[in-house]
Amino acid sequence: MTDYQAGEIEAKWQAAWHVAELFKAERDTARPKYYVLEMFPYPSGRIHIGHVRNYTMGDVIARFKLATGHSVLHPMGWDAFGMPAENAAIERGGHPKDWTYGNIADMRGQMKPLGLSIDWSREFATCDPEYYGQQQALFLDFLEKELVYRKNAVVNWDPVDMTVLANEQVIDGKGWRSGADVERRELTQWFFKISDFSEELLDALDGLDNWPEKVRTMQANWIGKSRGLQFGFEMTAPAAGFDRIEVYTTRPDTLMGASFVGISPDHPLAKALETENADIAAFNSECRKMGTSEADMERAEKKGFDTGLSVKHPLDPSWDLPVWIANFILMDYGTGAIFACPAHDQRDLDFCRKYDLPVIDTFEALENPAAVADVAFVPPKTEKVRWINHFADLDIATGQEAIDATITFAEQAGWGKGVTNYRLRDWGLSRQRYWGCPIPVVHCPSCGLVPERKENLPIRLPDDVTFDQPGNPLDRHPTWRDVPCPKCGQPAKRETDTMDTFVDSSWYFARFTAPRAETPTVPEDAAYWMNVDQYIGGIEHAILHLLYSRFFARAMHICGDLPEKAIEPFDALFTQGMVTHEIYQTLGANGRPVYHLPEEVTDGKLADGTPVEIIPSAKMSKSKKNVVDPINIIDRYGADTVRWFILSDSPPERDVEWTAAGAEAAHKHLMRVWRMAVEAANAEGGSAEEDTALLRAMHKTIHDVTVGIESFGFNAAIARLYAFAGVLQKSQAGAEARQLAARTLAQLMSPMTPHLSEEIWQMLGGAGLVTIAPWPKADPAFLVEDTVTLPIQINGKRRSEMTVAKDLAREAIEELALADEAVQRALAGAAPKKLIVVPGRIVNVVV
């Protein structure tokens, strides 16, 4: 009975849970519902340790809620569309569908032994036609409500492979396979009107009390609401059909420090000038030889081109400013044109230094004097104060007041208007790729854009495609693309763009409430299960996925697919840290990095002796091959050990560097708990005093562990469980108390180590399954202590301590403290300068 065969025992209890249907979620109005969801995985082929961490945390919550009387929904699915499946097809042949479903089968097989409390009957993959067909129905609803539209937008274009590249596929401005310089190219694409919801998505962040503050801050900054001034600079002479340049600025108070007006290379004026000036055309085209990612553009060297044009300063018609084209100005934000004030903007200053443009000394107190120490300033045109004070006869010191006053001034004078801008752009969902959800519209030569009929859904991806040539196979598919128009029946062409995979993950949480329904959702199920009570996932999704989901929930509500209460679909969010690992890289033949799996590298070398460059820890990613596979540990020690270990070592919100050392120790501890349970079953002796001491420790542990689980302090809860196991081991309590203690220990451990806990529970005569046994309650009578140890500080440093009755009067504590030997020594006969007593906590004597 002392031998513990993890494999057999775990399989036995998993079967018992399955037979009892413990995890099957049913609508049950007699119990409070609880929906716990972990961000679903991409089926890359193997589960990695980060998945285990994510799902184990969710499982602890789900099992805890089950034990505290909730009707729990804890589902699992697969975020199954995306580029890696196509890349696999290109590299190794085969079909993305086979690769994906094969991976799902493998990963499900790796996950099931973990003993997660998942309702597998609700499982789906986003590449199931039953799922994406409903997504197409949602798209048609959105189209009808005008939440989707088409416009031109730029993509990364690989001129050699003749294909669109994702940002990830652009490395140092070159295509990852061809190595060719990437170009920006405009295509007509589909967009969700998320920007219509900017204000609402921003406002509602305030109500998300159970979201991490950092996520709300990041989202607010992403939406980027700003109040600024929009106005026109009149050109000194019209050019290319333009007679003014409209700019937007959040710092109109710096207008008297303007050096030049800058426009984006994609600005209509810049484009118009291209046709008449070859140098400008060359400059713009150079600017476009860069990826579309904002990070790349911001990091790139700042470059400009003097157009030779000039504009008049709005406050001084005799003052001409030159017009430059600058590569750091984004066409997507504001009007695509700015005025530069180098005295108050580092980037403008760098630019002016580089091109020898004037820097005007504006304010008396420069905002960053050190940064401009070497600058030769040009004297200001007004008094060297905020110009609004000069023009409007005001006396304003603070920045925001000055900004507001300038906007009012410009509006009254009639040359500008206050404008609220958002950084948030509409969500482009078109992807020129095969392995995604087809967009259900048809282009008809006579009817134009025609939505598919809902009865024709799902529009299935064709299976007969090949990946032997670059580009989207749907574009060249012989029969799939050519269809009759759903409206007039004449020959027409199906839209060949598919949807961004973020669309798939923006409503899966709603689909889990009715995964087999013939409509996207079912009102009764959505009403009962929504919202997700606890959502758990990586901090890397803090902005895009979570913002898109918030938008989708609103759009679905507008279309009648979700109740109003679900427009904020995630009541509580927990962002777990990532499991990171070093990246191992060598240089390939073409000078590009080649990545290697951790298991291929020993002592910094490959098997053939090639030295490997070690890049410091980073997020585990399949493309960087730094993914650690937990399956060996599961096979060796069982699921309970892996679950216990992954939770025990680190605070859940923090990133952890993966290390395999310690799994062995976790296993030893679990076996120690098992032996103690066996011993408790056969215990003898005991005394009332010993029994009480053990029960006191037990109730304290119940309290601490319960609080720990509820507050995501899993590592701290486990530390308490370790400590209690230590107490139990040393205890001389009698059989009854020790059995109760061991059984309770097992029960408190059950969210983390459910199989071991069931085995102990059963052995020590617990009723039924521990998984659904009511969670223990801490008896307050056992929690109170009657004495307390107070540290005594002298000048804030701990020098002594004393043990006193818990409710001892302040005066008595002061007296005892002053009588303390160390205090007497420090005072040397003098009276203390100050005596601070914090009852129950500390005494501080200031001498």
Next chain:
RNA sequence: GCCCAAGUGGCGGAAUGGUAGACGCAGGGGAUUCAAAAUCCCCCGCCUUCACGGGCGUGUGGGUUCGAGUCCCACCUUGGGCACCA
């Protein structure tokens, strides 16, 4: 570059503004054993001291406070995100 975090012993980490280092790992010593494994017990921040004790100590530099790992300011380093990786 911009936005958001994190930084504590050899390691993972604990700590409502109140005894820094709980708990675990690694390490050292001991018990048990013919021996080993397993198990059990004890020690374990750094410097100094035979010892008692003393000094230093939570990325760096300042500040607030009787008291700062915790609050404020500046900086450094690392990580996440930057709209087509998921």
